[in-house]
Amino acid sequence: MLDRPTFTISNVRSGDVVSYPLVLFDGQLHGASAATSVTVSRIGADHPRLRAHTYTAPSQAWPVALDTGVFKALAFLVPGENVIEFRAGAEPVAAIHRLVVHYLNAPWDYCVRAVYVVPADDPVGGFQAPPHERCDIDSAVHRLALAMRLLQSALAELMHRHGLGRYTFCLEEPAQARACPSEGGYEEVLVAYGVPVHVHRFKHSRAALQALSGDELYGRVGQALSGAPDRESRIDVALMSFTRKDAHTGMLYGHTALGGGRLALFGSGSMFSWPENLEQVPRRFTDRTAVDGRRFLDDSAGRGEYWALASTSMGAVLHELGHCLSLPHPHNGGGIMARGFDYLYRLFGVAEPQPGAEMQAPDEPRLDRSAATRLRFHSYLIRAGSEPHPATLYPPHPPPAPDGAVSVPVPSPSPTPTPPRPRLYVATNGLPARARAHHEAHSAPRRPSITWQSEGVVRVSAPNGLGHIGYYLNGDVAAHEEFFQASAPVHLLDIPWREVCRQCGNPPAGAKIRISCVDHAGQIEEAFERQVGDRP
Known part of the structure; x- marks a missing residue:
């Protein structure tokens, strides 16, 4: 009698709850060396409620690494309970595995908004692409929208790997979207x-x-979008349709990759390498077609192939969005906020497109620890958890808490729980952004502050509770402190200046040190800056 192969899903457990619809599954197939793919299905996809929220086919095959049985799969969820089935091989020894994932479409008013910028004299609004690629507005909209879903899922996984729970940004909902006035x-x-x-x-x-x-x-x-509705609660990720590479002169026009404040802006020169639908994801991150750098932008970190172009350019969107979320570059090390975004493809693929070459690369698509813990407290990120029962986590209209605020439970993190601690922001996260500014937790006396004391001490005050302190050396984060293990919130912290310098590696005179902190209400203070060697 033949043994039936088995599955292991390493990053998602049955019963997990997520706050975003596109979920990445890291899996391994055991005992089925001949299987080249795993079919992932959402059970019950013929139900009318499910069809209304379906963005792709109910079943899709994902490639399996033949030597290890490892696979990566993506599935769109619908609000509520989703039964996901993994299947490989044929009867009578087909491998079948099912798990339940709950998608809670949590209400949140701090959102990331996708924007596609078109010049006035371009009736088509297409982007530059090789002849075999669709490049009209419809294609641009699908590629940009799917990229944002993939990055939403990627950030959740990167946070999850730090044991912080699947925190990620919210994308604007269709019901929230209002057209921006355009002069x-x-x-x-x-x-x-x-x-x-x-x-x-x-x-x-x-x-x-x-x-x-x-x-x-x-x-x-940025000026054109400054009058957009709900500006105080939106970050824009904008791509410019008019990016062009001139094959005759070699000049590149209409291109940039900049992020900060409320805008992350990019040229569209690499968009032709992005997936347009979920079925294309495995191919896009393994496509070894050479980029014609004479006619098209080759932003592939010197690797010169479509898979690398997709990885670097989409990874750069996450990098620049990180700057909008207050993340600096790391002073030492790698990760998404350094050049780790070049390796975004490793989150979604199981094989190196260039065997032997890329296997030597030490970097990975990861968040440095300071970035992850800082995002843990950022007002634009949310997560759902596994308790209490999913049906009661996010009711349609959360009931008022006794103090008049709105309470949304935040269960203990996964996969490595940390001691529970108060988080004031939980009491305010159901309020509209405009009303939230007037909540007691956001009043001027409760804002965090960083001040210099005459005895050579830096004082950090956080009436709402201190979450994260970053020590920045010449603009890059050199060290950080996180406040997860404290039995009670830390409201006041005195740090000797010599300790601040030690945290930054005792830099030479003239180096600039900046200190930034985030409190439990997501409020950021980073105005304190001194040069090493300055006198009080």
């Missing part, structure tokens, strides 16, 4: 994969926009 142009909102994409048509011509530098484009697009 001399217009904006329409198109939806793909449940993501509203704001197609913003400028009043400026393509030639005028292509004549601008990257910094000037950032300022021009």
